[in-house]
Amino acid sequence: MENLPRGLPAPPPPGAAALPPGTYAGQVVLVTGGGTGLGKAIATEFARLGADLVIASRRAEQLEAARRELAAVPGAGRVAAAACDIRDPERVAEVFDAAEAALGLPDVLVNNAAANFPSPAEDLSPNAWRAVVDITLTGTWFMTREFGRRHLAAGTPGSIVNIGASYAWTGGPGFSHSAAAKAGVKSLVETLAVEWGPYGIQINGLVPGLFPHADMTEDIRGGLERAAPGARDARQPALRVGAPHELGWAATFLASPYARFVTGHTLVVDGANWQRRSVVAPEVVPVREQLGRGPFGG
Ligand SMILES: CCCCCC(=O)SCCNC(=O)CCNC(=O)[C@H](O)C(C)(C)COP(=O)(O)OP(=O)(O)OC[C@H]1O[C@@H](n2cnc3c(N)ncnc32)[C@H](O)[C@@H]1OP(=O)(O)O
Numbered sequence: 458m459e460n461l462p463r464g465l466p467a468p469p470p471p472g473a474a475a476l477p478p479g480t481y482a483g484q485v486v487l488v489t490g491g492g493t494g495l496g497k498a499i500a501t502e503f504a505r506l507g508a509d510l511v512i513a514s515r516r517a518e519q520l521e522a523a524r525r526e527l528a529a530v531p532g533a534g535r536v537a538a539a540a541c542d543i544r545d546p547e548r549v550a551e552v553f554d555a556a557e558a559a560l561g562l563p564d565v566l567v568n569n570a571a572a573n574f575p576s577p578a579e580d581l582s583p584n585a586w587r588a589v590v591d592i593t594l595t596g597t598w599f600m601t602r603e604f605g606r607r608h609l610a611a612g613t614p615g616s617i618v619n620i621g622a623s624y625a626w627t628g629g630p631g632f633s634h635s636a637a638a639k640a641g642v643k644s645l646v647e648t649l650a651v652e653w654g655p656y657g658i659q660i661n662g663l664v665p666g667l668f669p670h671a672d673m674t675e676d677i678r679g680g681l682e683r684a685a686p687g688a689r690d691a692r693q694p695a696l697r698v699g700a701p702h703e704l705g706w707a708a709t710f711l712a713s714p715y716a717r718f719v720t721g722h723t724l725v726v727d728g729a730n731w732q733r734r735s736v737v738a739p740e741v742v743p744v745r746e747q748l749g750r751g752p753f754g755g
């Protein structure tokens with residue numbers, strides 16, 4: 458019988474936990490951007506394992522809807538929502554104050570919030586560059602700094618997971634701002650693992666491949682083949698895209714007691730898609746032509 462390529466097997470369905478029940482019972486997990494997309498999927502898997510959750514992002518209404526959804530996850534602990542722009546270090550400190558007062562100092566920080574839109578590099582205004590770099594890199598740093606300072610002062614251990622992107626290594630034509638920011642985020646993982654390891658603070662990166670979801674911004678969705686989570690995709694070695702709960706499982710492992718000797722590492726969950734490079738590749742189409750844009754935003 459002909460052995461047809463089937464791609465990587467589908468994961469178990471949502472609802473299964475990757476770690477023992479209660480792994481995060483009594484632990485507080487703070488997820489930025491936890492009200493949408495992959496952040497919500499990650500928060501869901503921590504909730505399933507008993508964590509108390511804080512989700513933080515700018516839009517209060519959407520956060521509240523997600524807070525209710527997360528509180529209904531079987532096994533979930535308490536769930537709090539904090540409206541916050543992570544570009545504002547004072548607001549970041551207030552989120553930690555509120556989290557400490559309500560639930561305790563977060564044991565785990567997942568830096569998932571980020572900003573991105575496709576643009577030819579030469580078209581980016583100074584403000585467009587700043588918006589993406591300030592949210593993705595500087596916002597991640599403000600959250601990380603606040604988490605680190607509080608744990609250093611308290612003498613307690615903690616674990617950070619930074620959500621990245623594979624163009625931190627490869628560069629990202631059409632996403633120069635986001636790729637530069639994600640390279641910075643990856644660099645922070647490698648630096649801080651060494652600086653803070655002696656104090657019991659772990660920090661790792663987690664890179665999603667293509668994980669389509671309903672909350673994707675129009676800008677990002679427009680540049681992709683529309684596909685349902687886990688759908689078949691003949692252009693990837695896995696022959697499918699990722700299912701958001703697969704990323705959630707990876708995050709719960711990286712921050713768990715079972716990964717205590719793993720730090721400074723960035724785990725790529727993308728079915729080897731980013732390795733698909735060859736000296737013979739599809740014909741070059743300039744980014745400006747791909748995006749259908751004239752020079753300098755015209
Ligand atoms: C490929 C797989 C990787 C996928 C990675 C992701 O999904 S990352 C996650 C994607 N999700 C998100 O990005 C959600 C959050 N995104 C956002 O809030 C927005 O998109 C944002 C990044 C622009 C930030 O919003 P702000 O409210 O801070 O900024 P604001 O709307 O004032 O815009 C700031 C500057 O960016 C410019 N700008 C905004 N969108 C632009 C676009 N599509 N092309 C060019 N420039 C743009 C604006 O004109 C402005 O510059 P001027 O003032 O000069 O006019």
Ligand SMILES: NC(=O)c1ccc[n+]([C@@H]2O[C@H](COP(=O)([O-])OP(=O)(O)OC[C@H]3O[C@@H](n4cnc5c(N)ncnc54)[C@H](OP(=O)(O)O)[C@@H]3O)[C@@H](O)[C@H]2O)c1
Pocket residue numbers: 489490491492493494495496513514515516517519541542543544568569570571572573592596620621622623664665666667668669670672673674
């Ligand atoms: N989906 C993919 O295929 C893919 C691939 C590679 C990497 N990633 C990475 O995965 C992570 C999640 O992306 P996603 O696909 O789930 O996108 P998303 O749904 O657009 O998530 C971005 C989140 O960040 C929050 N956010 C943005 N700016 C913020 C700010 N200034 N302060 C606080 N929160 C802010 C947003 O909420 P508010 O707008 O309410 O603030 C939103 O919840 C990102 O780090 C992204 O780079 C995703």
